[in-house]
Amino acid sequence: MIRLMDVSYVRLGTLDLEGASRFAVDYLGLQVSEHRKGAVCFKSDARDHTLCYFEGNPADQAVAFEVRDKQDLDMAASELERLGHAVRGGTESEASSRHVKGFIAFRDPSGNNIELVYQPERSGRRYFGGRDAGVTGFSHVGLCSSDVARDEQFWTSVCNARVSDRIGDAPLLRIDEVHHSIALFPSDRSGIQHINHQVETGDDVMRSYYFLKERGIPITFGPGRHPSSSARFLYFRGPDAMVFEYSSGVKSIADELLYRERQFPFEPKGFCSWGAKPQISQFG
Template sequence: MNTLQTSTPARLLYLHMGSKEPQRQIDFYQHMLDMHCESYADGSAVLKGPNRAVLISPADKHGLLAAAFALDNQSHQAQLRQRLEQKGCRVEDIASPLLETGSFSIRDPQGRETIFGVAQDLQLGELPGMPGRLQHVVFQTTELEAMVEFYVNTLGFTISDNVVDQETGKLMVCFLRSDDEHHTLAFFRGSKNEWDHHCYETNEWNDIRDWGDRFAKERINIFFGPGRHGPGNNLFFMVVDADKNRLEFSAELEMTTAEQAPGEWPQSEHTLNSWGRAWMRS
């Protein structure tokens, strides 16, 4: 079976956020995440930092509008589009200020938009600022099995780890990869359908410390962590942005091979944070 990892590797490139107070959100990402802003007349903005980017647009409510994944080249873009169309997935052309022509979007059965394309020559790695590459995005869902089926069997993500309720055998969390990193996407079983968090991968533990100090200086409290996740084995902590969206800062995320079989973990605080207390979604 062709997967994203084996045939058309995809990495998270940017997020498109909606905000009821876009300027406040823009100010947060400029000031706290070293992002440089290009503003538009409609109140939206493109923000770029070292190996990270976000689009922020005025909206009726706060939240994520789309997640965009970068493919290596136009050949992979065409190959993935053809594969999705052959599977009956509705594909729509999309114009993006961060992607080359030919990029496209799809929607999952619950309406989440995912964009695929080839990144423009953005030179994000050359921008100044603290290290933190935009690395993964996570959602809560009321239909976990259906989401996993779509993202694996239609889009081509690969399951890295499952978290299972040991008493009922019910799947509670699924971590999915689109390249050699442990996960670029994950779903938690929840009581509603919402954006859970997004993550910036740093270079080492000292970067986690430095990001923590930066937020502490601004009196922005840690929401969850610090700790180490079981699935992915990464060090982490979480804070919230100006709209109360959750951000994670991570280091040492596990790398995988294409042949690596899915792991299974028990649903417990220790699985989500081997150092102590965890934020349990359900």
């Protein structure tokens, strides 16, 4: 079994690197950690970076997960190849640009680009955001899935993810005590469905709601509260139609033996206990 320790970073291609970078700093509230030819990296916590925009096709996206060490990375590569996944080892130059010791890349069953990394760098400098959004760190991703049952099987049997809850057929998967690090949503395309950053308080969620709304940033869902994770949330649209989420107060699941997954309906009340109505097409 491939043991994922944490979700590490996302990489997003963009045709407007300057505009995407400005959004990441001025609106999302991240901090530039590295600006190099054709790419800009951003930090949101103690890690070297958790988001990288690079010049390229906006459909070129990747999510990275951390594994413990080189031995676990090699074991993961062998297991993936045994199951028929084409695995590519990252070059030394590519690993350096990602600020990791080493990595492999492959596609999950829905065609999403996944990277497994070991020894991602931590920064010696604390995160200081481009605006006071209250961001405490990168937390989870939503992934598009052409077959959620098949993909759930991959993440929970090939990897160590566990189902926390379901909204309709869409599973919310944890790899540690945090309620979920991966959410799978039915889709006719591959790619990242949304990117989540945690913020410190519900007040931060509301402050960002007014801040973004006043500046014409499209709000796609919320403010609201997820009945599954208990988090207060806000979804909004960024460059290249990517959806970002702020949330605060996400549930932790400490007792694996006692916890049982729950089922919520794939309709507005399954997504928000306050009554906010999402664009359901956003999640399916």
